[in-house]
Amino acid sequence: MSDTAxxxxxxxxxxxxEYRVLDGLSIRVGEDEVVAVLGPNGHGKTTLLRMISGLxxxxxxxxxxxxxxxxxxxxxxxxxxxxxxxxxGDLVFPQMLxxxxxxxxxxxxxxxxxxxxxxxxxxxxxxxxRLNVPARVLSGGERRMLALAxxxxxxxxxxxxxxxxxxxxxxxxxxxxxxxxxxAGDGISMLLVEEKATHLEGLADRVYVVESGRVVLEGAxxxxxxxxxxxxxxxxx
Amino acid sequence: xxxxxxxxxxxxTLLALLAxxxxxxxxxPEYMITTLIMFFIWAVVAQSWNLVWGIAGVWTLGQMAIxxxxxxxxxxxxxxxxxxxxxxxxxxxxGAVAASVVMALPSIRLRGVYVILMTISFHEIFxxxxxxxxxxxxxxxxxxxxxxxxxxxxLGFGERTLIQYYIALAMLLVTAPIVWxxxxxxxxxxxxxxxxxxxxxxxxGISIFRTQVLAFIISGVLAGAAGAYWAxxxxxxxxxVLSYDTMVMVFAMMVVGGWASFSGPILGAFIMVWLSELLHxxxxxxxxxxxxxxxxxxxxxxxxxxxxxxxxxRLIREKAAPPRDAAARLPVRDx
Amino acid sequence: MNTAVSIxxxxxxxxxxxxxxxxxxxxMYGTLRFLNLAHGGFLIVGGYxxxxxxDRLGVPFYLAMVIATVAGAGLGLLTYFSMxxxxxGVGSPRWDIxxxxxxxxxxxxxxxxxxxVFGPRLKSLPPAIDGKIIVGTIVVQxxxxxxxxxxxxxxxxxxWFLKSSRSGIALRAVAENVQAAYLMxxxxxxxxxxxxxxxxxxxxxxxxxxxxxxxxxPSGGLDPMMTAIVVVVFGGLGSIPGTIVAAYIIGMLQxxxxxxxxxxxxSPVLFAFMILVLIVRPYGLYGRPEDVRV
Ligand SMILES: Nc1ncnc2c1ncn2[C@@H]1O[C@H](COP(=O)(O)OP(=O)(O)OP(=O)(O)O)[C@@H](O)[C@H]1O
Ligand SMILES: [Mg+2]
Numbered sequence: 001m002s003d004t005a006x007x008x009x010x011x012x013x014x015x016x017x018e019y020r021v022l023d024g025l026s027i028r029v030g031e032d033e034v035v036a037v038l039g040p041n042g043h044g045k046t047t048l049l050r051m052i053s054g055l056x057x058x059x060x061x062x063x064x065x066x067x068x069x070x071x072x073x074x075x076x077x078x079x080x081x082x083x084x085x086x087x088x089g090d091l092v093f094p095q096m097l098x099x100x101x102x103x104x105x106x107x108x109x110x111x112x113x114x115x116x117x118x119x120x121x122x123x124x125x126x127x128x129x130r131l132n133v134p135a136r137v138l139s140g141g142e143r144r145m146l147a148l149a150x151x152x153x154x155x156x157x158x159x160x161x162x163x164x165x166x167x168x169x170x171x172x173x174x175x176x177x178x179x180x181x182x183x184a185g186d187g188i189s190m191l192l193v194e195e196k197a198t199h200l201e202g203l204a205d206r207v208y209v210v211e212s213g214r215v216v217l218e219g220a221x222x223x224x225x226x227x228x229x230x231x232x233x234x235x236x237x
Numbered sequence: 238x239x240x241x242x243x244x245x246x247x248x249x250t251l252l253a254l255l256a257x258x259x260x261x262x263x264x265x266p267e268y269m270i271t272t273l274i275m276f277f278i279w280a281v282v283a284q285s286w287n288l289v290w291g292i293a294g295v296w297t298l299g300q301m302a303i304x305x306x307x308x309x310x311x312x313x314x315x316x317x318x319x320x321x322x323x324x325x326x327x328x329x330x331x332g333a334v335a336a337s338v339v340m341a342l343p344s345i346r347l348r349g350v351y352v353i354l355m356t357i358s359f360h361e362i363f364x365x366x367x368x369x370x371x372x373x374x375x376x377x378x379x380x381x382x383x384x385x386x387x388x389x390x391x392l393g394f395g396e397r398t399l400i401q402y403y404i405a406l407a408m409l410l411v412t413a414p415i416v417w418x419x420x421x422x423x424x425x426x427x428x429x430x431x432x433x434x435x436x437x438x439x440x441x442g443i444s445i446f447r448t449q450v451l452a453f454i455i456s457g458v459l460a461g462a463a464g465a466y467w468a469x470x471x472x473x474x475x476x477x478v479l480s481y482d483t484m485v486m487v488f489a490m491m492v493v494g495g496w497a498s499f500s501g502p503i504l505g506a507f508i509m510v511w512l513s514e515l516l517h518x519x520x521x522x523x524x525x526x527x528x529x530x531x532x533x534x535x536x537x538x539x540x541x542x543x544x545x546x547x548x549x550x551r552l553i554r555e556k557a558a559p560p561r562d563a564a565a566r567l568p569v570r571d572x
Numbered sequence: 573m574n575t576a577v578s579i580x581x582x583x584x585x586x587x588x589x590x591x592x593x594x595x596x597x598x599x600m601y602g603t604l605r606f607l608n609l610a611h612g613g614f615l616i617v618g619g620y621x622x623x624x625x626x627d628r629l630g631v632p633f634y635l636a637m638v639i640a641t642v643a644g645a646g647l648g649l650l651t652y653f654s655m656x657x658x659x660x661g662v663g664s665p666r667w668d669i670x671x672x673x674x675x676x677x678x679x680x681x682x683x684x685x686x687x688x689v690f691g692p693r694l695k696s697l698p699p700a701i702d703g704k705i706i707v708g709t710i711v712v713q714x715x716x717x718x719x720x721x722x723x724x725x726x727x728x729x730x731x732w733f734l735k736s737s738r739s740g741i742a743l744r745a746v747a748e749n750v751q752a753a754y755l756m757x758x759x760x761x762x763x764x765x766x767x768x769x770x771x772x773x774x775x776x777x778x779x780x781x782x783x784x785x786x787x788x789x790p791s792g793g794l795d796p797m798m799t800a801i802v803v804v805v806f807g808g809l810g811s812i813p814g815t816i817v818a819a820y821i822i823g824m825l826q827x828x829x830x831x832x833x834x835x836x837x838x839s840p841v842l843f844a845f846m847i848l849v850l851i852v853r854p855y856g857l858y859g860r861p862e863d864v865r866v
Contacts, residue, residue: 055751079757091752093745095811100735104745108757110738154757294665343851349668350607354805355850358843361798365839481794485676492673521688528680535677536655539662539670 006031006189007065007083007158012051014059015213021047023213024061027191029158034190036200036221039210045193046088048210049162052191053085054078065158080108084156088163088193090147094136098127101135101146105153116153123179124149141172148179159183160191165199177203197225240418247414258406262399270402274470276510277405278463281412283490283502285459288416291496292425293452294432296349299340299356301487302363303457305478307333307464309367312381312474322387326465333461334454341453345446348435364479378476386469401470408466412459413503419455420499428452432497486513489531495541504543578710579827585716587823588723589785591816593778593796594803595730596771602810603747603767604656605668610675611800612793613682614772618644618779619788620686623695633700633784637722640780641773648772651678652765660764679793687790695788697780719781726777727816733770734812743767747810795839799826802846808859818857 007029015021021044029035039045050056052063054075063071070078079085093101102120106113121128124145130138135146144164151159164180165173177199184190184203194200200207200221207224209217217224262270286300311329314320320328340359344352370377387404388397419425427448430438439445468474477483486509494505512530516523538545593615600606608614618640626636655674659667699715700722706712734740745753746763753760782796803822807814822842829841849856 053755055754074759075751075754076757076759079755085755087752087755091749091755093748093752095748096741096744100741100744104741104753104758105756107738107742107745150756296669343847347850347854349665350809351805351850351854353607353672354801355847357798358846358850361843362840362847365843369836485680488676489673492669496669522684524680525684525688528677528682528684530677532655532674532677532681535670535673536658539659539666 004031004067005029005064006033007052007063007191008067009048009052009063010061012048012058012061012063012071013213014051014057014061015044015047016056020059021213022051022058025210025214026061027208027215027218029189029191032187032189033205034184034192034203036192036194036197036204036207037210038194038197038207041195043211044213045210046162047213049085049087049160049191049193052078052160053083079154082155082157083160084151084154084158085160086147086151086162086164088166090143092135092138092143092146092150095134097132098135098138098146099131101150102127102131102153105150108154113153116155120149120152123182140167141169144168144172144176148176152183156188158189158191160193162193163195164192165194173199201225240421243421247417251410251414254410255406258410259403262402267395267398270398272510272514274398274402274405276506277409278467278470279487279490279510280409280503280506281463282460282487283494283506284413284416285456285463286487287491287496287498287502288419288428288456288459289452291491291498291501292420292432293428293449294435295341295344295449295452296352297340297344297356297453298353298484298488299337299359300456300460301479301484302340302356302360303333303337303460304464304467305363305367305474305476306336307461308468308474308478309375309381311465311468312384313375315384315386315469316381322385322469326387326462326469329465329468330458330461333464334457337453337457337460338450341450345449360479360484364476367476367479380475380477381468381473383472386472390472405466405470408462412462416459417499424448424451485531486527493531493534493541495543498541498543498547500547501541501543504546505541508542574709575831577708579824579831581710581712582827582830583820583824585720585823586826587820588720588727589778589781590799590803590823591819592723592726592774592781594800594807594815594819595727595812596774596778597797597800598804598807598810598812598815599743599767599771599774601804602812603743604671604764606656606671606675607668607801608651608675608771609672609797610651610678610682611775612795612797613679614644614647614775614793615779615782615796616686616788616790616793617647617682618776619697619783619792620690620695621776622780622783623690623697623788626698627695633698637777637780640776644772644774644776644779645769646772647776648769649765651675651772652768656764656768657761683790683793690790692790697784697788699784715784719784723778723781726774730774731812731816739763739766743770798839799842802842805846806849806856808856811856811858814856814858 005028009025009027011024011026012022013020013024025044025048027035027037037045037048047056051058051071054070054073054077058071061071062069065078065081065083070081093104096104102117103113106116109116126142127145127149130142135143138146161180164176168176180190180192181203192200192204197207204221207219207221208215261273282300282304289295289297307329310332311325314325314328315322340356344355347355367375368378376382388400427438427443430441430443431445431448435445467478490505490509491502492505493508494503495501513527516526519526534541596614597608597611600608621640621643622636625631625639626633631639655678656671659670659674662670700718701714703714704711734744742753742758742763743766745756745758746760750760779793786792799822803819804815806822807816807818822845825845826838826842829838833841
């Protein structure tokens, strides 16, 4: 861990109104690094991501991107700095066509939209025949693909994905992970949230385990993912 | 707080109000008395509207149509069948309730803006049919020809106004406590549950159909009483009560006072009636100022004046008599 | 036969105007959940501004149109900053009621100002083009045809804007899911402001079209606004393609009613139609059923 972290979350606290979800949580993501955050249901993983992308304000603590504080910025500004957050549940625009959804993702790079769309669709062959249907008719797997494609259109430096494998059949999940590996290979830093550690091997560089809004375990992925018993203990509390 | 335990408090409040309001006609100048009569009428209508809109959460704009229906039925029966004004007024209320139910039924499964659109359609059809009627049945744009109401036309203007004042006062002082009791009964609870979360209310075994129809019936009785009173007070009935301006005015009473509370519509009626009276002096600027007031209040106080007044009252009460225990300092909602 | 042609022709002209006027309303509802009851005021402002510059200053029609449109955008922005922005974040249902009520206040203000400035007398816009041709037994005014075509042109441009332009896509994205739009870097505040400006511009443009058809009076916006509301509901509150289709259907309906029953019945039939739509298909032609029902 160097001082030149791309994303630096320091001691964030906060949640929804009076209800505090995060309790002094710190994580870092370095340049070209893939970091995974693991944790059981309802322990604040999504909340953490929402704070990073500005959808929620932390009550205390700070978040830096490229050394600049971003915790008080508006979400659209944060996206403009190069953070792309693929939310849990995908949140595609249901009435808009698949093509229009992808175009909406190009809001920040509108002049390059055609070129980028052509390149990105090479990685999403499943979407190509579906470009002219409304997004609401897509299957769960197609929807996840669309959310990823849309999120990549803006050309992020940091890609944040909330539970990329949630609710997917094994084959689709494998192709999602293949895509994420490719993104990592292209030099995009990543922050992934997952509930289980099963598919992170070979992708994640480092892992944090979050429980009750705090980090209870952190370390290099090879070590943590190898030593399942340690992980299990962290989960059991 | 249950209804039964509150009876002494209600009676005390009523007596106090009566003691204040009864001598007013002998103190205030006549134009103020007529303004107060208007306040009593509109307070009842705004209250009835708030019951469906604010409490039960059904966004109806059909209230003025219900009001007008009562007035027209009352006037028509007096004119054409020569019924006694009292009987005519009762039948007018029946007509209003019928109109209210006709509007309630198709609105039952709709929500929000869709109810607005459904009820405004009924209102508009009623208004257009009235104003374009040339058969003489309703008098068209000129309205019903003059007829005699509760008070004999042989009396002088001052005496008539005096009697009308007490009738209108009685109407408000009878209906308001009834509404209060309904709001604090099981039925009122069902109204509120439906207004806040219809799905939850239905899941808890509250029949949306029954509750909504009941809300419309009760509201129809109140608006109908005011409409019937209106017709006999003016001794005529005109389609102007269905105009956009009148609807906006009465609706503004509910919003300015604070919808979803008991006292809000009454407060709102008081504010708007006096405001409109004051603005008469500004002649052509009246509409402009009225629009500005409605605009500014809805932007700055989306909950209306009632919550502010309740806070003020509480502050004064605490100043006057500091609470003995901490429990008294808990926020008390004005319902 | 002739009756049918006449109905289609009148229906086309009316439908085009209704569509322009209703699209603005649908845009505001679609993005902001804001039922603008000052829409009639916007319409009438368009008519009066056009009258001021065309009749008083002798500016040609198309320029008057442009000026009125700009005025409409300005009025829209004023509405956004004075009323919608302060209320953003109050949460439903207070948002719905406060915005509806404030827009009613705004409508009264607009009407009162117009009455003060222009007086109560009826005004008429000079026609864009003179002349007519007679097809069979139908008199086709060039002006009416021109207005119809102009309305279609405005709709085409609006359609292109919403389907293909950066701001149009952003606007629809915000309308569907504000949070997801944020994550794409779309600033919702700016999108809201531009939506209201565009809707205002469309409304005043429609007002100019209406004004070259009917006489102008300060309270003249009310009836066309009601028609626009019926159109928007029938189309499926907030859906743009639905609104346009609905506008032409209702235009034809109006034309047919005027021919067969007389003009007097146009409004009652319109509202009866709205009640029918709300009973049978409350989500309209293109809406989503889940928005409507309890
Ligand atoms: N919008 C909200 N308002 C109030 N509380 C919320 C909201 N969203 C989440 N919470 C609460 O915050 C806590 C943490 O939720 P969060 O979504 O961050 O969990 P998570 O770790 O992402 O869980 P999961 O694996 O199920 O997605 C939960 O107790 C949840 O109920
Ligand atoms: Mg989550």
